[in-house]
Amino acid sequence: MSDPYKVLIIDDEEPILRLLQKELSSPERIIVTASTAESARQNARQEHFDVIISDIRLPDGDGLELLTDFKDMDPDVEVILVTGHGNIDNAVEAIRCGAYDYITKPFRLDRVELLVDRAWQRCCLQRENRSYKHTQKDSTGAQLVGCSSSIKRIRFLIDKVAPTSVPVLITGESGAGKDVVARSVHLASTRSNKPLVVKNCATLQRELSRSELFGHTRGSFTGATENREGLxxxxxxxxxxxxxxxxxxxxxxxxxxxxxxxxxxxxxxxKEERTVDIRFLFATNRNLALEVEEGRFHEALFHRINVFNIHIPQLKDRREDVPLLVEFFLGKLSEQMGQRPYTVSERAMQCLLAYDWPGNVRELRNVLERSIILSENGTITRKCFPQEIADQSAADQEAGVLSLERMEREHISKALEFYNGNRQKTAQALGIGRKTLYRKIEKFHL
Ligand SMILES: Nc1ncnc2c1ncn2[C@@H]1O[C@H](COP(=O)(O)OP(=O)(O)OP(=O)(O)O)[C@@H](O)[C@H]1O
Ligand SMILES: [Mg+2]
Incomplete structure (x- = not known):
């Protein structure tokens, strides 16, 4: 079942308030009540409501003004106004000002309940549309392909952390797959049917960053001609x-x-603070600890976002993922082109395995995209690759060295696991010095 939604009911007549509260209370709805315009504003600032039912006449204000204020605070909230009998002009005005609908007193309770549910559905739809606009257009999907121990470990971490609300810091070089991991966390979380809003902080304009993140009110600075919602x-x-x-x-x-x-x-x-319910994910290819040391990053913020770190090693440190990634990308490409599946010759695969991929998975994808254009009869050969990759001609020879490195990595990783990450014991068991072990851990991103 989805989370309950929140309804705020505003009326100065106590009996009506109680009646509506009783009638609308259910596991799907959380009901909050207010008897004055001021306390209603207060409530709406402190928490988000999805639907608001307000009497049009209140002791300290009128419902239409309130309606405008609520819409300013949250454009997606739906407001239903309650008018006295024969006040139809007011009601029409209410709709013009953006009310979802109106009900006239005396009202039928079953109609109120129906209206509230409909208003909630529209509120959801609008939020969905809005978040859709803010979600990256070229959503690359979230299939995390790979069979290396690092990718398996990452999948394990995603499964563990996704259902919680703990912030996650995803690190790794450019093109390593940070976006894919972030999307996987969102999709595996209980919020998967709620918005995933993506913002690249490098595109935030310094002067406007606060407003973009948190929103602003009309007139709060030059150029702020309207109220604006933030991320x-x-x-x-x-x-x-x-x-x-x-x-x-x-x-x-x-x-x-x-x-x-x-x-x-x-x-x-x-001045007032607003409350939000957001799960945060962060990514960086910088060394944030260093940024902190050099005074460019807030230390306390760093500790807060670094609670749970998922690091994605470079592709050259998990070469065993290359064949699977090749298969994955070629499968997608042939589907897009309506072609039968492309294949890669053995020599060509040797080159792909031997190359160092400074641009990581993204570079591999780009190389494959290019190579299928040059391929003949659906087969990709060495000749289809850029020079630096085709030149991995000593591939066979190097492959031996590489697999040795790989074996070393695997071996150390297993030993670390066996000794529960205890480096002293691991170093002893491997017959190497602690410093050497540290170097290898760093080198292999263990
Ligand atoms: N393990 C993976 N499985 C499937 N596709 C992947 C994987 N890793 C990366 N990709 C694909 O490679 C491309 C680059 O990955 P992504 O955008 O996630 O990298 P990034 O780490 O966010 O890079 P940048 O730092 O430049 O933003 C994307 O098309 C992504 O779908
Ligand atoms: Mg990215």
């Missing part, structure tokens, strides 16, 4: 993936820390 609103109830987190302007780092710690933030130009 926090779009990602609410879902996942926010902040890519290249090392590029996050230092000005907003403390505010992000506040969201992580207290789940609250402030819009630019607003």
């Amino acid at each position: 926090m609103t779009f990602a609410h109830t879902g996942t926010l993936f902040l890519d290249e987190i090392g590029e996050l302007p230092i000005e907003v780092q403390a505010s992000l820390l506040r969201v992580l710690e207290a789940h609250t933030y402030r819009r630019v130009g607003e």
Whole structure:
């Protein structure tokens, strides 16, 4: 079952409030009540509501004003106004101002319940549409292909961490698969049917970054001609993936820390704090610890986002993944081109296995894309590759050396596992010095 949705009911007549609360309470809905406009505003600032039912006449204000304020705070909230008998003009005005619908007193309870459910459905649809716009267009899917022990370990970590709300820091070189891992975490989480909002922090403009993340109110700075929602609103109830987190302007780092710690933030130009429910994912190809040391990254923020780290090793350190990735990409490509499956000659595969892939998986994909154009009869040969890859002619010879390295890596990794990560015992068992072991752990990204 999906999470319950939240309904705020505002009426100054206590009996009506109680009646509606009783009637609408169910496992699918959480009901909150308020008897004045001011307390309703207060409530709406502190938590997000999905549907609001408000009397049009309140002791300290009117429902239409409230409607505008609610829509300002959250454009997707749906508001149903309750009018006294014969106040149809007001009701029409309400719809024009963006109310979902109106009901006239005295009302039938079953109609109210129906309306509330419909309003909730529309609210969901709008949130979905909005988040869709914010989700990267070229969603590359989230199939994490590979059979190496590192990829297996990553899959294991994803399964463990996904159902929690712990923030995850994904590290690895460019093209190694950080996006794929982030999407996998979201898809394996309980939020998979909620928005996944992706933002590359390198594209945040320094002066506007706060507003882009948290939103702003009309007139809060020059150029702020309208209220604006921030990414926090779009990602609410879902996942926010902040890519290249090392590029996050230092000005907003403390505010992000506040969201992580207290789940609250402030819009630019607003005093009140708002509450959000967001699962955070981060990625970087920088060494954040170093950035902290050099004063470019907020230390406390670093510790908060580095609670759970998933590191993706370079492709050259997990060459056993190459054949599977080749098969995966060629399968996709032949499907796209409506061709029968492409194959790779043995010599060509040797080259792919021997090459160092500075651009990691992305480079492999690009090379394959290019090579199928040059292929003949559906077979990819060495000649279809760029020079530096085709030149891996000493491939056979090197393959021996490489597999030795691979064996060493596997061996050390198994030993570490056996001794539960105890480096002293592992070094002893392997008959090498502790320093040498440290070097190898670093080299092999163990
Ligand atoms: N293990 C994998 N299985 C399937 N596809 C992968 C895998 N790793 C990477 N890819 C594909 O390789 C390409 C690059 O991966 P991705 O965008 O995730 O890299 P990245 O680490 O986010 O790089 P950057 O730092 O440049 O953003 C994408 O097309 C992605 O789908
Ligand atoms: Mg990426």
